[in-house]
Amino acid sequence: MPEAPTVLLLAEQTKQFIGQKVLSAEGKASKFDKSRLVGQPVTAVKTFGKELLICFPDFTLRVHLMLFGSYTINNHKNGILHLGLEFQKGELNFYACDTRLIEEPLEEAYDFRREVMNERFDKKLALSDLKKKPKLAIVDALIDQNLFAGIGNKIRNEVLFLVGVHPLSKVNAIDDDKLMEIIEACVTFMFRMFEWKKAGVQDENLVIYKREECPRDKMPVIAEKLGSRVIYYCDKCQELYE
Structure with missing residues (x-):
């Protein structure tokens, strides 16, 4: 999609x-x-x-x-x-x-405050919305279009790897500073991905999605079906918050 x-x-x-x-x-x-x-x-x-x-x-x-x-x-x-x-x-x-x-x-x-690539995207509102779903796994929260309009499977995989968070971490186990780091990383990464897309070099710039080896610690990447999509993550360098 x-x-x-x-x-x-x-x-x-x-x-x-x-x-x-x-x-x-x-x-x-x-x-x-x-x-x-x-x-x-x-x-x-x-x-x-x-x-x-x-x-x-x-x-x-x-x-x-x-x-x-x-x-x-x-x-x-x-x-x-x-x-x-x-x-x-x-x-x-x-x-x-x-x-x-x-x-x-x-x-x-539409509420354009919830569109991640919109200049009106409200990071504090996003944080508040996240905290209203404390038992939700962060990997599911990031593709909730009512919270983060525009994020899909590739983006959530890449962002969670970049910030070192295990996809099955529960929202209420992640402190506010780390949640805000995730939100800010989503914004930064999506605009970076937009530039890659324009240049036709998106796939070669993805570091965890559909990769076999973690670029940080050279461990095998885990590919696990969570919900309807396959999630890629490193069990060593992505911390599980629980």
Whole structure:
């Protein structure tokens, strides 16, 4: 599932359509009347975590790439088209994703203080939210989109390794300073990952995700399925708080 850095990059690429009107809207998307998009100008492009938000005068198109979603700009690919938008100059095509319209103002639909890559992200609020879920494992807390919009599996693996925290550590066992260190590391790492993504060098810069050996102590990396995803960690250098 694409994480916030990927969606932020998609938003940057989509901004070329700001000011342009939609000439046609095609595809299998069925949760709204696609004809509403036709003739409407794009007024802004925003994100909320893993969601791309294409704004029009009276509503917003929300795009979530889900687990296997993809997109093309000014190009096509093999596969079933979910939603294709033709503009005066160029086109934007989405595949294997979820789209819907948001009718209310975005400030009412989203709390941007909880979007990690947003300039309004509130670290103190994030800390307060974390402490309200004391029995939750930190590995699960970090992908709770109501707490940290935009964090996914790669990011939580990398951040917990960088700060030396075992993924199964319980929130209430981690002191406030360490929790804040985790929160700040999430912000820093996500913007770093965004730059890697733009340069096409993301995977080679990941240090624990899908690695076999810990770069710190050369111990075998543990790959354990926790929930629906595989978590990678070092049992020696990542401290278990309990």
